[in-house]
Amino acid sequence: MSEPRYVSIEGISRRFQAAGGRTTTVFDDLWFSMSKGEFACIIGHSGCGKTTVLNILSGLDRPDDGAVVVDGTAIEGPALDRAVIFQSHALLPWLTVLGNVAYAVSSRHKRWSRAQVRDHAMRFIEVVGLKGSENKRPSELSGGMKQRVGIARALSIEPKMLLMDEPFSALDALTRGTLQDEVRRICLETGQTVFMITHDVDEAIYLADRIVLMTNGPNATIAEIVQNPLPRERRRLDIHKQADFYAVRNHLIDFLVERSKTFKDQRPAGYDHRHPPVVRPTAAPQPSPDGDKRAA
Amino acid sequence: MTSSLTLRAALVSVLLLAVFLLIWQGATAGFGAGGTGVPSGMDPEYAKLMGLTATTGKSALPSPVEVGAGLWNVLTDPFYDKGPNDKGVGLQLAYSLGRVLIGYGIAVLVAIPLGFLIGMSALMSKALDPFIQVLKPISPLAWMPLALYTIKDSGISAVFVIFICSVWPMLLNTAFGVASVRKEWLNVARTLEVGPFKRAFTVILPAAAPTILTGMRISIGIAWLVIVAAEMLVGGTGIGYFVWNEWNNLSITNVIIAILVIGVMGMLLDQMLAFVARLVTFPE
Ligand SMILES: Nc1ncnc2c1ncn2[C@@H]1O[C@H](COP(=O)(O)OP(=O)(O)OP(=O)(O)O)[C@@H](O)[C@H]1O
Ligand SMILES: [Mg+2]
Numbered sequence: 001m002s003e004p005r006y007v008s009i010e011g012i013s014r015r016f017q018a019a020g021g022r023t024t025t026v027f028d029d030l031w032f033s034m035s036k037g038e039f040a041c042i043i044g045h046s047g048c049g050k051t052t053v054l055n056i057l058s059g060l061d062r063p064d065d066g067a068v069v070v071d072g073t074a075i076e077g078p079a080l081d082r083a084v085i086f087q088s089h090a091l092l093p094w095l096t097v098l099g100n101v102a103y104a105v106s107s108r109h110k111r112w113s114r115a116q117v118r119d120h121a122m123r124f125i126e127v128v129g130l131k132g133s134e135n136k137r138p139s140e141l142s143g144g145m146k147q148r149v150g151i152a153r154a155l156s157i158e159p160k161m162l163l164m165d166e167p168f169s170a171l172d173a174l175t176r177g178t179l180q181d182e183v184r185r186i187c188l189e190t191g192q193t194v195f196m197i198t199h200d201v202d203e204a205i206y207l208a209d210r211i212v213l214m215t216n217g218p219n220a221t222i223a224e225i226v227q228n229p230l231p232r233e234r235r236r237l238d239i240h241k242q243a244d245f246y247a248v249r250n251h252l253i254d255f256l257v258e259r260s261k262t263f264k265d266q267r268p269a270g271y272d273h274r275h276p277p278v279v280r281p282t283a284a285p286q287p288s289p290d291g292d293k294r295a296a
Numbered sequence: 297m298t299s300s301l302t303l304r305a306a307l308v309s310v311l312l313l314a315v316f317l318l319i320w321q322g323a324t325a326g327f328g329a330g331g332t333g334v335p336s337g338m339d340p341e342y343a344k345l346m347g348l349t350a351t352t353g354k355s356a357l358p359s360p361v362e363v364g365a366g367l368w369n370v371l372t373d374p375f376y377d378k379g380p381n382d383k384g385v386g387l388q389l390a391y392s393l394g395r396v397l398i399g400y401g402i403a404v405l406v407a408i409p410l411g412f413l414i415g416m417s418a419l420m421s422k423a424l425d426p427f428i429q430v431l432k433p434i435s436p437l438a439w440m441p442l443a444l445y446t447i448k449d450s451g452i453s454a455v456f457v458i459f460i461c462s463v464w465p466m467l468l469n470t471a472f473g474v475a476s477v478r479k480e481w482l483n484v485a486r487t488l489e490v491g492p493f494k495r496a497f498t499v500i501l502p503a504a505a506p507t508i509l510t511g512m513r514i515s516i517g518i519a520w521l522v523i524v525a526a527e528m529l530v531g532g533t534g535i536g537y538f539v540w541n542e543w544n545n546l547s548i549t550n551v552i553i554a555i556l557v558i559g560v561m562g563m564l565l566d567q568m569l570a571f572v573a574r575l576v577t578f579p580e
Contacts (some may be wrong), residue, residue, distance in 0.1 A: 086480055
């Protein structure tokens with residue numbers, strides 16, 4: 001790896017006490033690193049530990065083994081330079097839209113005046129297209145609007161890294177599409193480093209530079225890392241016309257349907273936790289899953 | 297159509313009140329006819345015991361008209377003070393209210409911080425649980441002799457009894473409210489690096505406020521129930537003492553007036569807290 005690693009997940013494992021005093025290992029010995037400005041998605045079946053990985057990245061949870069290094073220092077706890085967009089949007093219901101965003105801004109900039117906080121918060125409320133609704137309570141918002149507030153709140157602290165837990169899964173297709181566009185635009189403009197959990201294969205292909213495939217839990221591992229062959233300039237509406245689109249899509253779906261279950265028993269020869277296989281599915285010639293070249 | 301429901305309900309309320317007053321009036325008029333003396337067939341000794349021979353007419357249950365007239369007198373001059381056994385209802389009510397507010401206020405100051413501690417710390421929750429479990433079911437009046445013996449002041453003892461009866465619902469509700477603040481809200485504060493102190497005031501307090509207010513509302517209700525009994529025991533001043541004193545004076549009119557006043561005051565206290573509860577409630 002020649003590129004400088006901005007985020008480095010180094011051999012993390014997480015175990016929970018199961019009933020009867022036994023421990024279950026959710027995932028074991030995960031290695032993955034991201035460069036600055038990269039957009040990574042993680043895909044895997046329910047319960048394989050994606051949220052747990054994200055919580056460890058945010059600092060809300062700690063690994064039992066291993067460590068996560070961000071920008072040269074190991075994560076000790078939650079920090080303002082890593083913003084989380086929660087799956088359940090987690091807005092504070094007693095505050096207005098503006099109040100929720102301003103709460104984050106004033107946590108970031110403790111010395112700012114009220115007016116400064118307000119202006120800054122309003123700027124990000126505008127970015128997500130909620131101008132005019134800033135005085136509404138979360139209970140008066142639709143699901144998509146709530147999720148936008150969560151996004152505005154995360155962006156308003158201008159973090160170095162965005163962590164998103166299925167941010168769009170509760171939305172209807174139309175709203176999801178618009179929000180995906182907005183998030184992609186904002187992340188590209190600001191050069192965000194993004195780690196995102198999703199269940200939606202198309203979403204992953206549209207947004208991600210690299211897609212991490214996780215096997216089923218317990219004892220989940222990273223099966224492989226898929227490099228998105230699509231050009232960085234892509235548009236949601238005609239993405240399916242891209243030459244490699246179906247190659248990636250089929251590869252991902254094939255993994256979710258078949259190989260996520262069987263991977264553990266059929267590990268490719270030379271499988272190494274530290275360097276999971278990297279694949280780059282393209283239209284032709286069709287590569288076989290384990291005969292791939294390792295990316296440099 | 298909802299306004300018509302309120303209107304109809306009010307109409308039915310007024311009707312029920314009218315029927316009740318009419319029956320009351322009829323019953324007391326009957327008493328009046330039965331008159332000055334002992335109902336026929338009653339043991340004279342028993343009648344004497346019941347006070348029926350001691351007075352004439354007045355000892356019988358007063359009619360609503362008499363109570364109304366008495367109420368008018370009370371409302372026009374509630375705060376007169378003619379010695380220890382003859383004070384206006386308003387003055388007595390003020391004594392009771394004062395005791396309740398002091399005892400309840402101290403209970404708020406103790407229960408809410410302690411409830412925060414119990415709600416936030418699993419250790420303290422477990423450690424204090426046995427004490428709370430044993431202390432909570434004790435009738436507040438059972439503390440009275442101990443309070444009188446140690447404090448040696450009947451007024452402060454009554455305040456102590458109010459404190460002890462109102463502390464538990466607030467303590468338990470605060471602890472429960474604090475312990476059940478949604479994890480994701482706390483996580484929001486953690487990811488924003490909000491310090492523990494600011495977190496308590498900006499996340500936990502607003503999130504738990506509706507539950508805390510429920511406890512406060514239960515407590516004020518109990519305190520108002522208990523103050524009457526406590527003042528009957530300790531005597532001296534207060535609406536509870538007033539009721540007992542008027543019973544000894546055989547002034548049933550004043551007893552009924554006091555009952556009405558107690559009820560209305562209790563309702564006002566409850567409504568005040570209900571109002572605050574509405575302010576802090578948030579829709580999810
Ligand atoms: N606090 C906990 N105590 C015990 N077990 C836990 C805890 N948190 C998570 N787990 C277990 O860890 C596993 C992974 O959970 P996690 O929430 O990370 O899954 P996920 O991949 O995010 O699933 P989903 O796609 O459904 O959100 C699950 O089997 C879950 O039961
Ligand atoms: Mg999850």
